Amino acid sequence: MTKKDHDTPLLDELKEGPWPSFVNGLKRLSQDEDQQYSGQVKDLLGQLEHSYETRRGYWKGGTVSVFGYGGGVIPRFSEVAEKFPESSEFHTLRIMPPAGNHYDTNTLRKMCDIWEEHGSGLIAFHGQSGDIMFQGCSTDQVQPAFDKINEMGFDMGGAGPALRTAMSCVGQARCEMSCFDEQRAHRTIINEFLDEMHRPALPYKMKFKFSGCPNDCVNAIHRADFAVLGTWRDDMKVNQDEVKKYVAEAGRKYTIDNVITRCPTNALSLNDDDTLDVDNKSCVRCMHCLNVMNKALSPGDDKGITVLIGGKRSLKIGDQMGSVIKPFMKLDTDEDFAALTEFAEEVIDFFAENALEHERIGETIDRIGLSNFLDALDVDVDPNMIAQPRTNSYVRMDDWDEQAEKWEEIKSQSADAAE
Amino acid sequence: MSEADAMPRRPDEHGVPDPFPFMHPVLKANFGNWDYHDRPRPGVLRHVSKDGVEVWTVRAGTQRQMDIHTIRKLCDIGDEFAEGHVRFTTRSNIEYMVSTVDKVDPLVAKLQAEGFPVGGTGNSVSMISHTQGWLHCDIPGTDASGVVKSLMDMMYEEFINEDMPNRVRITTSCCQINCGGQGDIAINVQYTKPPVINHDLVANVCERPAVVARCPVAAIRPAMVNGKASLEVDEKKCVCCGACYPPCPPMQINSDESTKIAVWVGGKHSNARSKPTFHKLVVSNLPNNAPRWPEVAEVVRKILMAYKEDAKDWERIGEWIDRIGWPRFFEMTETPFTRHHIDDYRGGRRNLNTSAHIHF
Numbered sequence: 018m019t020k021k022d023h024d025t026p027l028l029d030e031l032k033e034g035p036w037p038s039f040v041n042g043l044k045r046l047s048q049d050e051d052q053q054y055s056g057q058v059k060d061l062l063g064q065l066e067h068s069y070e071t072r073r074g075y076w077k078g079g080t081v082s083v084f085g086y087g088g089g090v091i092p093r094f095s096e097v098a099e100k101f102p103e104s105s106e107f108h109t110l111r112i113m114p115p116a117g118n119h120y121d122t123n124t125l126r127k128m129c130d131i132w133e134e135h136g137s138g139l140i141a142f143h144g145q146s147g148d149i150m151f152q153g154c155s156t157d158q159v160q161p162a163f164d165k166i167n168e169m170g171f172d173m174g175g176a177g178p179a180l181r182t183a184m185s186c187v188g189q190a191r192c193e194m195s196c197f198d199e200q201r202a203h204r205t206i207i208n209e210f211l212d213e214m215h216r217p218a219l220p221y222k223m224k225f226k227f228s229g230c231p232n233d234c235v236n237a238i239h240r241a242d243f244a245v246l247g248t249w250r251d252d253m254k255v256n257q258d259e260v261k262k263y264v265a266e267a268g269r270k271y272t273i274d275n276v277i278t279r280c281p282t283n284a285l286s287l288n289d290d291d292t293l294d295v296d297n298k299s300c301v302r303c304m305h306c307l308n309v310m311n312k313a314l315s316p317g318d319d320k321g322i323t324v325l326i327g328g329k330r331s332l333k334i335g336d337q338m339g340s341v342i343k344p345f346m347k348l349d350t351d352e353d354f355a356a357l358t359e360f361a362e363e364v365i366d367f368f369a370e371n372a373l374e375h376e377r378i379g380e381t382i383d384r385i386g387l388s389n390f391l392d393a394l395d396v397d398v399d400p401n402m403i404a405q406p407r408t409n410s411y412v413r414m415d416d417w418d419e420q421a422e423k424w425e426e427i428k429s430q431s432a433d434a435a436e
Numbered sequence: 437m438s439e440a441d442a443m444p445r446r447p448d449e450h451g452v453p454d455p456f457p458f459m460h461p462v463l464k465a466n467f468g469n470w471d472y473h474d475r476p477r478p479g480v481l482r483h484v485s486k487d488g489v490e491v492w493t494v495r496a497g498t499q500r501q502m503d504i505h506t507i508r509k510l511c512d513i514g515d516e517f518a519e520g521h522v523r524f525t526t527r528s529n530i531e532y533m534v535s536t537v538d539k540v541d542p543l544v545a546k547l548q549a550e551g552f553p554v555g556g557t558g559n560s561v562s563m564i565s566h567t568q569g570w571l572h573c574d575i576p577g578t579d580a581s582g583v584v585k586s587l588m589d590m591m592y593e594e595f596i597n598e599d600m601p602n603r604v605r606i607t608t609s610c611c612q613i614n615c616g617g618q619g620d621i622a623i624n625v626q627y628t629k630p631p632v633i634n635h636d637l638v639a640n641v642c643e644r645p646a647v648v649a650r651c652p653v654a655a656i657r658p659a660m661v662n663g664k665a666s667l668e669v670d671e672k673k674c675v676c677c678g679a680c681y682p683p684c685p686p687m688q689i690n691s692d693e694s695t696k697i698a699v700w701v702g703g704k705h706s707n708a709r710s711k712p713t714f715h716k717l718v719v720s721n722l723p724n725n726a727p728r729w730p731e732v733a734e735v736v737r738k739i740l741m742a743y744k745e746d747a748k749d750w751e752r753i754g755e756w757i758d759r760i761g762w763p764r765f766f767e768m769t770e771t772p773f774t775r776h777h778i779d780d781y782r783g784g785r786r787n788l789n790t791s792a793h794i795h796f
Contacts, residue, residue, distance in 0.1 A: 027727040028582075028727060030728060031585050031586070031728075034585065034586075034592075035551075035553065035589055036497065036499070036553065036585055036589045036592060037498055037499040037506070037552060038499060039499040039501040039581045039585065042501070042502060042503030042506050045503055046505070065570060065571055069579070069726040071692055072578070072690075072692040072724050073570075073691075074570045074573060076572065076573065076574045077685060083444075084443075084447070085446050085447045086447060093572060107572070109572060113453065115452070115455035115458050116452050118523045118524040118525070119455040119458040119459045119460070119463075119521065119523045120521070120522050120523065121457075121520055122520050124458060125507055125510075125522070126508065128507075129507050129508055138503050138504045139501060139502070139503055139504075140502055141500050141502065141528075142498070142507075142528060143524060143528065144568070145566075145616065145617070152501070152571075152572055160445075164445050167445075170453055171450065171453060172449060172451055172452070172453070183452070184526070187523065189468040189470075190459060190463045190464075191483055192470060192483075193470040193471055193472050193483070204452045204454065207451060211449050231707035232706050232707070233705050234526060236526065236705040238707075239705055239712060239714075274748075279750055302707075303707050303708050303709055304706070304707060305708040305750070311472050311473060312471075315471075330617065331612060331613055331614045332650075333652050333679060334782075335652075335783075336614070338712055374646065374649075375646070375649070
């Protein structure tokens, strides 16, 4: 006998309107009477309608995992299972996408086939964690579904107190602003520390994100404990012919109002012949002029990365952005990638050993102070780490001469390195 | 059956998949060699490599929570009208890449005919980045997909056109943890009452010291209630953030009445022009009015239209407000300014005006 549909008058209001409707998708799944998920989706719609009526959520967590891994499945058990029995278990598998979220249609179809057989038929591309979210799986289907996804070459993402699934922008695959090989950095680091992802043992979550330039399309500064942003340290490239063409098309006033005076450090000036004068020593690589005069301006040749640490959302001490820990690292050669991986390992180890339970690394830095964090990681101080020097005198400074000497050493070392 | 047969399969620890086998061939061939791009029309990008090779990208909105029929339809479109390769943006838009310009218009037309809005590029309102909500989260104060659907219906024209002063990135979050992230406009749950504690369950369900430690204002302490080990909340200190609820579900923070929605503005991820910023409070106490959240949609519409009308080219919402000032912003968006806008949390003095810079 066909299972009866729940009435969903509230959800039905979301079927209309120009934007694609998730309710229409769920309804269609519920009507696939010959598929195993039909009843599950009918009850899911029933529970969701119940949430819309009562304005409450009805899922609770639990413990579900696959053999060999400790994390990656988000268990969901219904608190109203007596009313909606077939969706009483509705777990999610977090699966890591290819770096940069590239797919061919064949791969997506295979994923659909697996989820048709073992899941609810509902997949999100992608969750806020950056994972493909295979949503709606009963406990007994988690293992067989994962086995098939895993056999396709895909692997479980992170959940809980662990290294989490990372994100990288489209980068070198299709962006002229890209300043490093994002997908290589992403895969090199995450694949080195999979044990921390799949067998959660950290104090709390740790996220990496990789943006190819300071436009930060994957929101790394806000959202990653370890943010890697592309940048360059030589002069930006200016194609003066294209600058002139831009000025001719957009007009002098428009160019001055929207490019020149929007430079945050007043590093730009429009010459009388409509070419651009750039004070590269004052430029902070904000990207605005490159974004607007896309064809005329490009990043320089001496590219690399800036690493910021400590970004996170509100729990517990309030939202924090990452702050600069490595103003510049080269990221071209195998040795450069090895050096970044080694630095990431030091940060993860420091976090594992020193953070309190449920403390993000930004909160640890907040608690112990940045100077102590730098000491622990053996990173030299750099004026690019601060927005401004301290404005209070409450600090013991009797080792000032020693610290000043250190600075002279750092300077001479970097001068040697540059030679 | 042997013991080995009964053992579950061990996972192959592949890690992050290599994107190259999935990547569009033109992207693969020109990896790291792109020169510039332009936008021939809203929703379409043209990238040109240093060797003059071109690739067109058509971007379309999706509902993110997709049924397999929708995904297969997107695949069919990809096979018939594009070249079999897609990617997804951070904000769940799908992108089709094609190597010749003649494929662009038929692809756009097909996507539109199948109900996928083409847009989200340049100075548009892109898809809202959002969370799971009632559909799947264990601690949600509201739904996510429904709020997003309602808002995207309202902002549809702003997605398919590029008429905004700069790009607009909107987020929603169904609790105060704010998994949706920072946004030019953020629509987030705001709790208004302290948790209601089921003292019969706390001892069995919650690790009490961990719950005490979670509270940002030290308002929770262990207590014996009716002879049972439980927790109590100093309601005078409690800021109703809900941080205690995930580790201790018997401390129920949600209710049909007290769970409200707040709207925030001026968050920005990019480093372009100004440094990245956090979003700032505009309105709170909006009703959690499923299934269409009309009161929320109205506030968002007002902010969006005031910005569209008044901001100069390339100002993001936060930068626009930096120029016109908060008094004018509250006036233009017809929203009340209250004592709750004044940040009196730790470190909040840095958000005060310590100058004689006054907007008249």
